[in-house]
Amino acid sequence: MKVGLFIPCYIDQFYPQVAIATMELLEKLCCEVVFPLNQTCCGQPMANSGFANLDKGCDKNFVNNFSGVDYIVSPSGSCVLHVKEHLHDEDESKSLQIRSHIYELTEFIVDVLAVPNITAAFPHRVGMHVSCHGQRGLHLSSMSELVAPTFSKPAQLLGMVTGLVLTQPKRVDECCGFGGTFCVFEEAVSAKMGKDRVSEHEANNVEYITGVDVSCLMHMEGILKRQGSKIKTIHIAEILNSMEAVTVSN
Amino acid sequence: MDPRNFNKFYFAPIGATTMSHSKAAGVFIQDEPRTDWHDETLWFVREKRDKAVRQVPEWEQLRELASGIKDHTLSNLDNYLSAFEKNALANGVKVHWAADAAEHNDIILQIIRENNVLRIVKSKSMLTEECHLNPFLIEHGVEVVDTDLGERIVQFRNEPPSHIVLPAIHLKKQDVSQTFHEHLGTEAGNNDPQYLAEAARIHLRDKFIQSQLAITGVNFAVAETGGFVVCTNEGNADMGTHAADIHIACMGIEKIIPRAEHLSVFLRLLARSATGQPITTYSSHFNRPRVGQQMHIVIVDNGRTKQLGRPDFRNSLKCIRCAACFNTCPVYRRSGGHSYHTAVAGPIGSILNPNLDMKANADLPFASTLCGSCSNVCPVKIDIHVQLWKWRQVLTNEGYAPTGKKIAMGGMAFVLAHPSIYRIAGKMGRWVLRSLPFITNNKTLNPWYKQREMPTPPKQSFRDWYIKNKR
Numbered sequence: 103m104k105v106g107l108f109i110p111c112y113i114d115q116f117y118p119q120v121a122i123a124t125m126e127l128l129e130k131l132c133c134e135v136v137f138p139l140n141q142t143c144c145g146q147p148m149a150n151s152g153f154a155n156l157d158k159g160c161d162k163n164f165v166n167n168f169s170g171v172d173y174i175v176s177p178s179g180s181c182v183l184h185v186k187e188h189l190h191d192e193d194e195s196k197s198l199q200i201r202s203h204i205y206e207l208t209e210f211i212v213d214v215l216a217v218p219n220i221t222a223a224f225p226h227r228v229g230m231h232v233s234c235h236g237q238r239g240l241h242l243s244s245m246s247e248l249v250a251p252t253f254s255k256p257a258q259l260l261g262m263v264t265g266l267v268l269t270q271p272k273r274v275d276e277c278c279g280f281g282g283t284f285c286v287f288e289e290a291v292s293a294k295m296g297k298d299r300v301s302e303h304e305a306n307n308v309e310y311i312t313g314v315d316v317s318c319l320m321h322m323e324g325i326l327k328r329q330g331s332k333i334k335t336i337h338i339a340e341i342l343n344s345m346e347a348v349t350v351s352n
Numbered sequence: 353m354d355p356r357n358f359n360k361f362y363f364a365p366i367g368a369t370t371m372s373h374s375k376a377a378g379v380f381i382q383d384e385p386r387t388d389w390h391d392e393t394l395w396f397v398r399e400k401r402d403k404a405v406r407q408v409p410e411w412e413q414l415r416e417l418a419s420g421i422k423d424h425t426l427s428n429l430d431n432y433l434s435a436f437e438k439n440a441l442a443n444g445v446k447v448h449w450a451a452d453a454a455e456h457n458d459i460i461l462q463i464i465r466e467n468n469v470l471r472i473v474k475s476k477s478m479l480t481e482e483c484h485l486n487p488f489l490i491e492h493g494v495e496v497v498d499t500d501l502g503e504r505i506v507q508f509r510n511e512p513p514s515h516i517v518l519p520a521i522h523l524k525k526q527d528v529s530q531t532f533h534e535h536l537g538t539e540a541g542n543n544d545p546q547y548l549a550e551a552a553r554i555h556l557r558d559k560f561i562q563s564q565l566a567i568t569g570v571n572f573a574v575a576e577t578g579g580f581v582v583c584t585n586e587g588n589a590d591m592g593t594h595a596a597d598i599h600i601a602c603m604g605i606e607k608i609i610p611r612a613e614h615l616s617v618f619l620r621l622l623a624r625s626a627t628g629q630p631i632t633t634y635s636s637h638f639n640r641p642r643v644g645q646q647m648h649i650v651i652v653d654n655g656r657t658k659q660l661g662r663p664d665f666r667n668s669l670k671c672i673r674c675a676a677c678f679n680t681c682p683v684y685r686r687s688g689g690h691s692y693h694t695a696v697a698g699p700i701g702s703i704l705n706p707n708l709d710m711k712a713n714a715d716l717p718f719a720s721t722l723c724g725s726c727s728n729v730c731p732v733k734i735d736i737h738v739q740l741w742k743w744r745q746v747l748t749n750e751g752y753a754p755t756g757k758k759i760a761m762g763g764m765a766f767v768l769a770h771p772s773i774y775r776i777a778g779k780m781g782r783w784v785l786r787s788l789p790f791i792t793n794n795k796t797l798n799p800w801y802k803q804r805e806m807p808t809p810p811k812q813s814f815r816d817w818y819i820k821n822k823r
């Protein structure tokens with residue numbers, strides 16, 4: 103199975119370790135992973151700012167890079183959602199092919215690979231951040247607003263990790279306030295939302311906050327660091343790819 | 353009250369005296385404990401809503417049904433409106449049509465003048481807020497007393513409501529106590545809610561007894577009967593209309609539902625979504641005037657047909673004004689209703705108001721992270737966050753994007769469309785962050801840095817790593 107790895111621009115530039123973990127994890131799970139070298143960005147920052155009309159160049163570049171693989175997988179729920187909803191091409195059959203074969207990492211592992219277990223160990227207390235686009239857009243997990251059965255694909259995978267204790271913040275799926283360019287154009291609200299998210303995780307005594315979207319984590323990381331907090335952010339791929347020693351006490 | 357000040361608050365376009373949402377929100381958040389209190393109070397309402405809807409196993413089907421009824425009605429609005437008019441006329445109700453806010457206000461003023469009315473009470477009606485009826489009547493020498501407790505409080509303070517269901521939710525009991533002390537002569541510093549409510553009750557009772565004319569809103573107008581339903585928790589709509597000889601009900605054209613049986617869908621959804629109650633304390637059905645009473649209905653367009661003509665935004669007219677989208681909105685809870693500088697704030701306001709005035713409200717669709725929680729709580733399934741996204745595109749295409757943003761986005765799009773330039777820019781960006789952090793670590797130039805650290809830039813990008821290690 104040939105998987106094209108889509109690494110969003112800011113992960114490529116600032117969080118290469120997330121991309122490496124994603125690639126290694128997919129390879130462990132027996133995928134043939136290729137990384138098309140001329141990829142840049144999905145165009146979401148422009149579109150969410152009201153400039154979807156500027157996305158043609160980005161779209162074209164995306165289609166050029168990702169045609170011809172079986173699946174496209176990315177460690178970012180919001181970028182995947184954007185491609186799914188808004189990618190266009192002069193030849194729409196090409197964009198539709200991509201739109202129907204692109205997956206966020208955890209949904210790919212759960213729905214396509216359907217692996218019964220993952221060999222990983224991460225003996226820490228971890229708070230789950232539910233990223234809105236992955237959740238309400240890609241339906242990676244159930245939503246607190248709806249009267250429907252609960253489930254969570256990311257939590258299901260984290261449940262396979264040895265030693266990991268997963269906690270939920272009091273408001274299980276409130277937005278962290280990143281919101282793309284919202285984080286600078288609505289700086290005050292964005293930062294306040296981030297602070298509130300972080301403090302609910304603090305109340306759970308977590309060592310890490312994890313999630314499926316680096317953007318939310320980057321935002322919360324910025325706040326945690328400014329506060330001098332010991333809590334770290336970590337992308338779910340890094341956890342699923344880690345083999346930390348678990349000390350067993352008798 | 354000086355009507356000129358009132359008008360200024362209500363009408364000023366952005367750039368005159370009204371602040372943009374982001375600026376006003378920044379001011380609101382400066383008082384962090386108060387922001388927390390506002391956020392928690394509204395979150396509590398959201399949680400009550402969650403509990404209430406979980407008592408109804410068929411909740412999601414009910415939403416689907418309500419959405420379907422509204423969609424159908426919007427597609428046949430002309431027929432249902434004429435049917436409603438015909439049946440209301442047959443019931444002895446006078447029906448007036450208003451193309452816009454000005455006509456709506458003129459019609460009401462005319463009824464007041466024709467009948468030489470001096471004392472008027474009004475229960476909650478967001479439409480009259482939208483039309484700025486109060487300041488208009490004040491300008492014409494007519495005083496209206498708002499009888500909803502929250503509305504009376506903000507009326508005393510010369511403020512618009514900050515929430516469509518809980519108009520004074522931005523105020524703490526200390527604020528209310530101070531306001532009542534100034535206007536009703538209650539004891540200074542007595543914050544006991546019961547004491548304050550009692551003072552309001554006595555004050556309003558006088559107004560009810562003396563009132564000659566009562567204005568109400570309309571929650572649902574039933575085409576097949578020509579009757580309408582007004583929902584309140586305080587019973588103030590009934591108190592007003594029962595005492596007064598003239599009843600004027602104001603409704604937007606979208607308040608129509610085809611049949612009385614459809615109330616069984618909407619009344620179940622409304623209060624649960626709004627406050628978590630199974631039903632509003634009073635759901636009053638008005639069908640015809642009592643003997644000797646005049647009953648008027650003013651049916652208002654005010655931009656609604658224009659919105660109906662926008663395929664992407666027409667279904668915003670399904671809204672039943674429950675405010676569930678306000679209570680769940682993480683941005684609304686932390687910025688307060690006044691930061692939206694419009695009669696209807698919150699997520700729904702941000703998709704309705706650009707239709708009324710694109711320039712003045714160009715900031716509102718951006719006052720959202722597009723988290724989508726609003727669409728999920730909406731009892732009539734309006735895809736609010738999708739429409740917010742679409743309004744952003746419309747506003748940019750119509751030329752309402754700020755110049756700085758235009759330039760930034762153009763540059764960004766160019767870089768991201770050209771992989772080799774992107775790689776150089778990325779390298780430079782990381783280099784700047786590593787080597788010249790004072791450029792980005794600057795609270796005035798870089799809003800991110802005000803309350804957040806920048807990410808630590810790695811030496812190499814993933815692509816660099818990949819080329820070195822994998823190929």
Ligand code: SF4
Nearest residue numbers: 671672674675677730
């Ligand atoms: S948009 Fe939906 S949730 Fe918001 S006020 Fe209207 S009906 Fe209620």
